[in-house]
Amino acid sequence: DIVVTQSPDSLAVSLGERATINCKSGQSVFSDSHKKDYLAWYQQKPGQPPKLLIYWASTRESGVPDRFSGSGSGTDFTLTISSLQPEDVAIYYCQQYSASATPSFGQGTSLEIK
């Protein structure tokens, strides 16, 4: 199984400031044949299921505000929120879908307002 580790576990950022969440995969999730990184990001608010934000490491899902962006390749990835809004308070997860049959998630990063 590919172990996925996020950092930090929690983060407090002022409104309007940048928030950065890191995700590290135990193995590269880059596909040589597809030329893509098999990594997604989700946002989960209390009492709700995770919501897809980004796939292919940097492709924003339709309807997701453009203040959310994903970057990175291979084993190291970043989710950036360029200007934190009150509605962005949530837990964020990364997930690899590279392994042959067993996708795995990071442990989550809790984002709050400073």
Place this chain on the structure above:
Amino acid sequence: QVQLQESGPGLVKPSQTLSLTCTVSGGSISGGSYYWTWIRQSAGKGLEYIGRISTSGTTNYNPSFKSRVTISKNTSKNQFSLNVNSVTAADTAVYYCARAPVIKIFGMAHRMGWFDPWGQGTLVTVSS
């Protein structure tokens, strides 16, 4: 717009079988290039992929569940189901169903992609 909804008992006794159903609306589980999946979330293990069923009925399971898990589908009802047998307290979790795209390379199925959309989730507690 596809929507998924989990249903089933909220309380299961240890050693018994946990059975959940996911009802899909707004789209057919027999159409398109998708997998239909189960994921659970617990305080102890976080988000954990359980398994999937394809439109053709092929299943694949997380090896960590060994042989305790079965996923099946009922095309006429547009539902798919999860059974987990021999449950213990460690199986207490919120169980989600979700759809995942089939990633194709050169026209052939290659991988399962990301999870979207998800159902609202259902809490299952294992306790006597």
